[in-house]
Amino acid sequence: MTGWIETRLLDEPWDVDRRITELGLTKDGLVNAVQAARTASGNATALHPSNAAGTFGYHEGVAALRQEFIGEEWVIDRKDGVETIRNDRKGLKIGFCNVDRACGEKAPKPRSDKGAASERACGPMLFDPEELRYFVRDDAVGLAFYYLMVDETGRAELTRPKISGKTFEGAVERIFLLSEGDEDETFLNLDDDGTAEDFEPKIVRK
Template sequence: MEFIAVGARKKNVITSSDWAESTIRSEPDEVDAFLASIDASRNQFLLAGQRALHAKTNATPFHAKNAKGTFVFHEAIPQLRFLFVGENWTPRTINGVEYIENKDKKIRIAYSSVDVCGLREISPKPCSEKGAGVERALNGGLFSNLPTYTKEEDVIKKSEYTIYYTLMDDKGNMELSRPVVSNKTFSSYPERNFLGSCEDGVEENYNLEGDTVSDFDPQVTRK
């Protein structure tokens, strides 16, 4: 005699209201306007990326194979801090993740090297796995089959701070984007801001607090 278990399985029905379309800013004017709203500039990010990318030239044939990527990462963190830390930004380390933090705007920015940047049809993936500290910070957990959409519950801020990542690929293309972490990687992005190529960064004079120092001609007077 065959017995049939009684009890209906509940289907998970996914509707359009469960998902929010990702915000992608690619036009320079709209990206610059967004950056200005968080007390940042495109040149600060591009210059940090430019200096960090140059650090891979320190790798020799005697270094480990991943040395170039390691050098870039470890240079990107201090360069972001050098160029940002001052009146609005401070350095922070939380759960092993290195940030710059803007308390007034409630924003934290970290860094990650990724496989590709600046392409709408491709979501950047980090070159290394992201640990539990990053996943907790970003409140991850969304489906990965819709790269330009984010599960609505993940868009809702579960933290006091919004966390962005400065992303750069090995060609120097950069983004400032807000990822969601699941399964130790960036699964999708509620928001992406295309910064362009770090080669477009312009060197300026900065003091030790990260503020821009204007060039000036000293006045020399005769006695």
């Protein structure tokens, strides 16, 4: 397949640590952001809107990323309404995203649609339709946009995706951070776009 390269997948601890350091990040800082997002998601109750867990987690995930890394090299970036941290020296942006499943065989899918601004930030769609999961053109260069991706059970990866049709269609690079999740612990309708119209709270008289 001339002109195409296989998606880079890093899951061994030493490879992960080395690559994260190359990106100007720390694994502890990324894991702290994951844990902060998970804690915030856990604050959602049946009384909240159906997408509350995902919304809470997203807000705290972005805030925690910034708290962990902004300083001499990393700054807050909100270009086109996409909330990230940016490192001009390394040519990187990092955002936060709730996904269906992190660290699986297939590249994750976002729990909510990605807009045109995110698609522009991640670069044009460069995948062969028959090889969406594993290959990307070797001319996929430019600003590197990564997402810290977290699923409902706490699995997490740092991944440079490609976006097409408002969703992720494969990835240039995937770095597994937390490959084990709690399968028995899920939060309420993570980023569910539905409404809670059918929910009727019970009122108990004292």
